[in-house]
Amino acid sequence: MRDIVRRALDTAAQRGAGYADARLVRRRERSASVKGGAVEKLGSAESEGLGIRVLVDGAWGFASTGDVSGAAIDEAAALAVRVARASSRAGEGAVELAPRPVAQGRYETPVAIDPFEVPLERTVERLTRAERAMAVVAGVATTTAGYGALREWKSFGSSDGSDIEQIITHVGGDLEVTASAADDLQRRTYPESSGGYAAAGYEHFESLGLVERAPIIAEEVVELLTAPVLPPGRRTVVLHPSQLYLQIHESCGHPTELDRVFGAEAAFAGTSFLTTNKLDAGFRYGSPLVDIVADATTPGGLGTFGWDDEGVAAQRVPLISEGIFSGYLTSRDTASRLGRESGGSVRADGWDRLPLIRMTNISLLPRPGMTLDDIVADTEDGLWLEANRSWSIDDRRLNFQFATEIAREIKGGKLGQLYRNATYTGITPAFWGSCDAVADASTWTMVGVTNCGKGQPGQAMHVGHGCSGARFRDVQVGVGG
Amino acid sequence: MSGPGNDPTMLEIADRSVAMALDADASQAEAVVIRSAESLTRFANNEIHQNVAASDISISLRFIDGRRVAVASSNRIDERALLDLASTAGEMARLQPESEAFTSLPTPAPITFVEGAWSQATAAADPELRADAAAAVIGAAKGIGAQAFGLCSTSSEEVAVASSLGVTATEPRARAQVLTVMTDDEGGTGYSERVAVDITDLDAAAIGSEAAERTAAMRDPIELAAGDYPVVLDGFAVVDIADMLGYVGFSALAVEEGRSFFEPGRRVGSDLVTLVDDSAERSGTPASFDYEGMPKRRVQLIENGVCREVVHDAQTAARAGVESTGHGLPAPNPWGPFPVHLSFAAGTTSSDELIGPIDRGLLVTRFHYTNVVHPKQAVITGMTRDGLFLIEGGKVVAPVRNLRFTQSYLDALSGVEAVSSERRALEGFLGTAVVPAMRIASFSFTGATEH
Numbered sequence: 001m002r003d004i005v006r007r008a009l010d011t012a013a014q015r016g017a018g019y020a021d022a023r024l025v026r027r028r029e030r031s032a033s034v035k036g037g038a039v040e041k042l043g044s045a046e047s048e049g050l051g052i053r054v055l056v057d058g059a060w061g062f063a064s065t066g067d068v069s070g071a072a073i074d075e076a077a078a079l080a081v082r083v084a085r086a087s088s089r090a091g092e093g094a095v096e097l098a099p100r101p102v103a104q105g106r107y108e109t110p111v112a113i114d115p116f117e118v119p120l121e122r123t124v125e126r127l128t129r130a131e132r133a134m135a136v137v138a139g140v141a142t143t144t145a146g147y148g149a150l151r152e153w154k155s156f157g158s159s160d161g162s163d164i165e166q167i168i169t170h171v172g173g174d175l176e177v178t179a180s181a182a183d184d185l186q187r188r189t190y191p192e193s194s195g196g197y198a199a200a201g202y203e204h205f206e207s208l209g210l211v212e213r214a215p216i217i218a219e220e221v222v223e224l225l226t227a228p229v230l231p232p233g234r235r236t237v238v239l240h241p242s243q244l245y246l247q248i249h250e251s252c253g254h255p256t257e258l259d260r261v262f263g264a265e266a267a268f269a270g271t272s273f274l275t276t277n278k279l280d281a282g283f284r285y286g287s288p289l290v291d292i293v294a295d296a297t298t299p300g301g302l303g304t305f306g307w308d309d310e311g312v313a314a315q316r317v318p319l320i321s322e323g324i325f326s327g328y329l330t331s332r333d334t335a336s337r338l339g340r341e342s343g344g345s346v347r348a349d350g351w352d353r354l355p356l357i358r359m360t361n362i363s364l365l366p367r368p369g370m371t372l373d374d375i376v377a378d379t380e381d382g383l384w385l386e387a388n389r390s391w392s393i394d395d396r397r398l399n400f401q402f403a404t405e406i407a408r409e410i411k412g413g414k415l416g417q418l419y420r421n422a423t424y425t426g427i428t429p430a431f432w433g434s435c436d437a438v439a440d441a442s443t444w445t446m447v448g449v450t451n452c453g454k455g456q457p458g459q460a461m462h463v464g465h466g467c468s469g470a471r472f473r474d475v476q477v478g479v480g481g
Numbered sequence: 482m483s484g485p486g487n488d489p490t491m492l493e494i495a496d497r498s499v500a501m502a503l504d505a506d507a508s509q510a511e512a513v514v515i516r517s518a519e520s521l522t523r524f525a526n527n528e529i530h531q532n533v534a535a536s537d538i539s540i541s542l543r544f545i546d547g548r549r550v551a552v553a554s555s556n557r558i559d560e561r562a563l564l565d566l567a568s569t570a571g572e573m574a575r576l577q578p579e580s581e582a583f584t585s586l587p588t589p590a591p592i593t594f595v596e597g598a599w600s601q602a603t604a605a606a607d608p609e610l611r612a613d614a615a616a617a618v619i620g621a622a623k624g625i626g627a628q629a630f631g632l633c634s635t636s637s638e639e640v641a642v643a644s645s646l647g648v649t650a651t652e653p654r655a656r657a658q659v660l661t662v663m664t665d666d667e668g669g670t671g672y673s674e675r676v677a678v679d680i681t682d683l684d685a686a687a688i689g690s691e692a693a694e695r696t697a698a699m700r701d702p703i704e705l706a707a708g709d710y711p712v713v714l715d716g717f718a719v720v721d722i723a724d725m726l727g728y729v730g731f732s733a734l735a736v737e738e739g740r741s742f743f744e745p746g747r748r749v750g751s752d753l754v755t756l757v758d759d760s761a762e763r764s765g766t767p768a769s770f771d772y773e774g775m776p777k778r779r780v781q782l783i784e785n786g787v788c789r790e791v792v793h794d795a796q797t798a799a800r801a802g803v804e805s806t807g808h809g810l811p812a813p814n815p816w817g818p819f820p821v822h823l824s825f826a827a828g829t830t831s832s833d834e835l836i837g838p839i840d841r842g843l844l845v846t847r848f849h850y851t852n853v854v855h856p857k858q859a860v861i862t863g864m865t866r867d868g869l870f871l872i873e874g875g876k877v878v879a880p881v882r883n884l885r886f887t888q889s890y891l892d893a894l895s896g897v898e899a900v901s902s903e904r905r906a907l908e909g910f911l912g913t914a915v916v917p918a919m920r921i922a923s924f925s926f927t928g929a930t931e932h
Contacts, residue, residue: 038583044551044573047555062534082608086609120573183858263630266630399929427931456632479862480862
């Protein structure tokens, strides 16, 4: 693999690239799902190719090819240089790269049981048992149990001497059950609607407890069909990690992407309210209980690696410290504009996509003092919100609206009445500013997201979010119920 | 069966893969081969900042062993790789119990090849041409002291489908797009976009001018309280209604599973609302067959406000005892059939006249980050973006800061009072949609933001 990378870099240099980096990626995936008593999907996918990024006179060009023959690699490298030169027809070409140490080494996701060595019938058998455990509950409409495993072998090289090998493995499994009435559809998922993935081996899938949890969510979805709709009002809400992770993702992860701040995504996903004048200016993002970090070294996170796709070493970057905005997710070419070094947040979705600033593991740190149960017990009048079912946020990441699968009344510190079709909405800094309790580490969970969309052409990134649950005051709920 | 100008080697690869599957004791097999080339030039702050080109060839083999199905895919097409593909798919198929859900791959059906799916100009577009398109848009932005963000993309693909039941189809397809968001220091923001098969049909300067005009009109937006307002939705917003209804309602699988609002004969819109899925629509991006090699049929989803049909793939069609409408996605496909050539019928009102009867309401350019709140009621939430204007006395009187809406799209269609005679071809969720602007009696805005 390294010879192919080296050839691409050499060709780019010969064609005039001032800087180049190249990634040869081999990706292997396995997927299975059981639905309605039958195998719905059994799939295997393999892909291999090279992506090369070049800087010519301060302008970027990128080309990729699924053909890794010498001639095709040369052609891709030459095309990348031509593309970079074309960029100068509209622009000054002022890209500068923040310095980083030359990266050399190897990283591999710790795996106890290799998912690609486990016979698929073992997986299908477990999925079938979980799916049956949901299907036997009276009143359910559809029942699905799913599994997925992904492995990427990546060889990265750069014209300034970096040479890295990485093997990343992600495994997940999940359940979904629906119940339907004339004008309503209810859904329950487990562990989360995002698929239950972790950076781990097959042992993660076996630890999820799908078969044990299946009847519980099936009974919940049937109960939801006849539950009252959540009435509108301003309420105290306690967010379970299965909802809180997406609140972090949308209202803390994306706004801190520095390329968004600089307008790189303005024509697609939008920009950010978190303009650079707010950095080192004491901008209050949340209450003093809110500590959020981007940590690419967290075990099990889908954003965990050895080096990012620019060869910057994995690290922990504080984003919000005791409620004060303290840092961005950065790349070499954006960090340089702030006079800083990259925090190592550049990632690409496969060999055929340009590396972009992406989340790693964006996590809300736990607070010693109260368990999540303690927070419920400490809440006189509120709502427990669990399991995301819908999300939306504006193009500067301020006005958000979420819906959850489960809402339960909290009265006198105890969970009570179940509601359906729960929604809540708010403005990002005001919402995080209303956080008055963060649970301790006993419920801290690393949630994997496999569908984080960004970029054109589109890229779907695997990212992680650790959180333990938290309470927020005076939140508008029950929109459009 | 093949369309014009395709490469016969694509079908040869598919046929070879099917033969290998049969040699590996498949009872049926289907191979889909796609050769793709995609180039995209992205600009921000009046400069090109991302500029990419990608090419690949992929093969997907659906291996049938009795009533057991497995799918293996790869982007290697040499002899050894194709043998591995058949072996992997065969091993996986045999790992599972027999399924009552699967009956058979589809049998061949005659394909009428549509015109206008291919453009050599788009396929041959080079980075310099895309850069010049970007420069034209940027020029329009500079003309009003604004910043342009956006893209020019050109892509082409050749699709070949072959099966052991005799399905054989190939077609080359092309697509080009120019879009831009503009902003300035006075709070102005605007949008424009076009999609076409032929890049030479896209006038980048005109696209830039439209966005620039909107940007200038959006300077210094006022605050407006959330509430119910009559609206005129530009086509850039209407495309989201088409997409979301296609997503939650018009798939036969969604109906089977009780997820859809769809019932034949149910009224879901005013008489002015007609929605079809029509892959032969020349102003969109035509295609002749789906990823199962089935001919694409025009499907009447809503006729004068009344639900008529849903789209099928081979599996939902077999269960329903009807023919596939040609809406199968690449296997393995847990989502079921999907409409990807949605088209709202044009009306008789000019776009400029749509706002005339509105005493106090809003003109909405586009929506942002929409998502489903209640699938069976088609309640959607999202934000306005890049152009929201107050209408008073039939005239646009002020730009407005963005609002959040939470609205049943079915209720919105029931309130359609007028439809524009002009339509736009725009990027849809999985394909291209052709949409007019609409005047709607009431639209529910449930929140506000700070810009």
